[in-house]
Amino acid sequence: MSVFTFKDIQTVGQVIAENELYRHYHFPEMLSMYDSNFIEFKRIPSLDEFKQSAEYLRKFHKSRGQNHVKFYFPENQKPIKELMAYFREFCYDSGYLELYSIQxxxxxxxxxxxxxxxxxxxxxxxxxxxxxxxxxxxxxxxxxxxxxxxxxxxxxxxxxxxxxxxxxxxxxxxxxxxxxxxxxxxxxxxxxxxxxxxxxxxxxxxxxxxxxxxxxPVILVADGEDTAREMYRKQNYQYHGFQYEVQKVYE
Missing domain, CATH: 3.40.630.30 (Gcn5-related N-acetyltransferase (GNAT))
Known part of the structure; x- marks a missing residue:
């Protein structure tokens, strides 16, 4: 069976900034598409590193009329408890994706x-x-x-x-x-x-x-908290891993 990772999933957007902590993706043709305008962490950040990254992305997006921030975390790694508590306290929507494939x-x-x-x-x-x-x-x-x-x-x-x-x-x-x-x-x-x-x-x-x-082989990503993932498992799709994501939309 072929081994797939989330790197095999298409991303609509380009890397416009990168450092040792994250890659910043941006798609100016469609600023309202959250999945194309985000930061992807290379490793799990500390709480202070996340706050700094969120401040940077919020400022960048706000200057372009975007009302959201979104972050993806490294594959098969859950954010630390301190981060999860921060997301709950400051009203970030958090969840995770699951990767599947099938012959x-x-x-x-x-x-x-x-x-x-x-x-x-x-x-x-x-x-x-x-x-x-x-x-x-x-x-x-x-x-x-x-x-x-x-x-x-x-x-x-x-x-x-x-x-x-x-x-x-x-x-x-x-x-x-x-x-x-x-x-x-x-x-x-x-x-x-x-x-x-x-x-x-x-x-x-x-x-x-x-x-x-x-x-x-056919691959797809499913919401880890959606009932569709159960359908894919019943249809013989094979599970490959998960990826956490968080986002916040400002009114």
């Missing part, structure tokens, strides 16, 4: 459904894909949804990204982005409209990815 031939068989059609996004259905993404992105605010349109359009022209859409009874119901590398393919942004859930759409989208790339 395509290990993914369960998906029963055919005549009401469901899964397709690669092309010029013919791209507008339907954009509309579906916009509706899903609205949960994070109108400004975010509008900015995300530009990223979807950029991905559409990228030969290393395949966008996939699912139609249920002819209506756009779910989608997934597939990030292609030499080593693997990554499932990203897998989503199904709430009204269309529990109809096998998520599994069908994954099956489409497996069938499209039968010779490459």
């Amino acid at each position: 395509p031939d290990h993914f369960p068989v998906v029963r055919k459904n005549s009401n469901l059609e899964v397709l690669q996004v092309t010029e013919e259905n791209f507008e339907a894909y954009l509309k579906l993404q916009y509706e899903e992105d609205l949960q994070f605010g109108e400004a975010f949804a509008k900015q995300k349109v530009g990223l979807h359009k950029w991905n559409f022209t990228d030969k290393n990204v395949m966008q996939v859409i699912a139609f249920y009874e002819g209506i756009p119901a779910g989608s997934v982005d597939v990030i292609i590398s030499d080593k693997s393919v990554e499932i990203d942004n897998l989503s199904v409209l709430e009204a269309c859930q529990r109809k096998g759409i998520g599994s069908a989208l994954q099956r489409f990815v497996m069938d499209s790339f039968p010779d490459k």
Whole structure:
């Protein structure tokens, strides 16, 4: 079995500053996307080091109209108790991600459904894909949804990204982005409209990815506190590790 780490997961954003403690990622094209504007620690910081890093990032983001700070910690290491207590006291949202992979031939068989059609996004259905993404992105605010349109359009022209859409009874119901590398393919942004859930759409989208790339392992990141991770385990995905993250949004 191939060994994967969080370094195999795509990061949208560039390193604009680095020192012995952290790397600072920034994506000026989309300032409201937290996962592209953050600090990634190379080692677990002390409380004083975290405070200094947070002050630096807050000042940097505030000068650019950004209202958040976000931090990732080293893979498979939990922040020290002093840090966790500080996060609780000062209202940081904390959690952790889990990394999974699967060989395509290990993914369960998906029963055919005549009401469901899964397709690669092309010029013919791209507008339907954009509309579906916009509706899903609205949960994070109108400004975010509008900015995300530009990223979807950029991905559409990228030969290393395949966008996939699912139609249920002819209506756009779910989608997934597939990030292609030499080593693997990554499932990203897998989503199904709430009204269309529990109809096998998520599994069908994954099956489409497996069938499209039968010779490459498929990787994905799941929220460690989300029920989706249980689904991935039942689907034969293999667990590789975790990564803690914290963020704070300022009103």
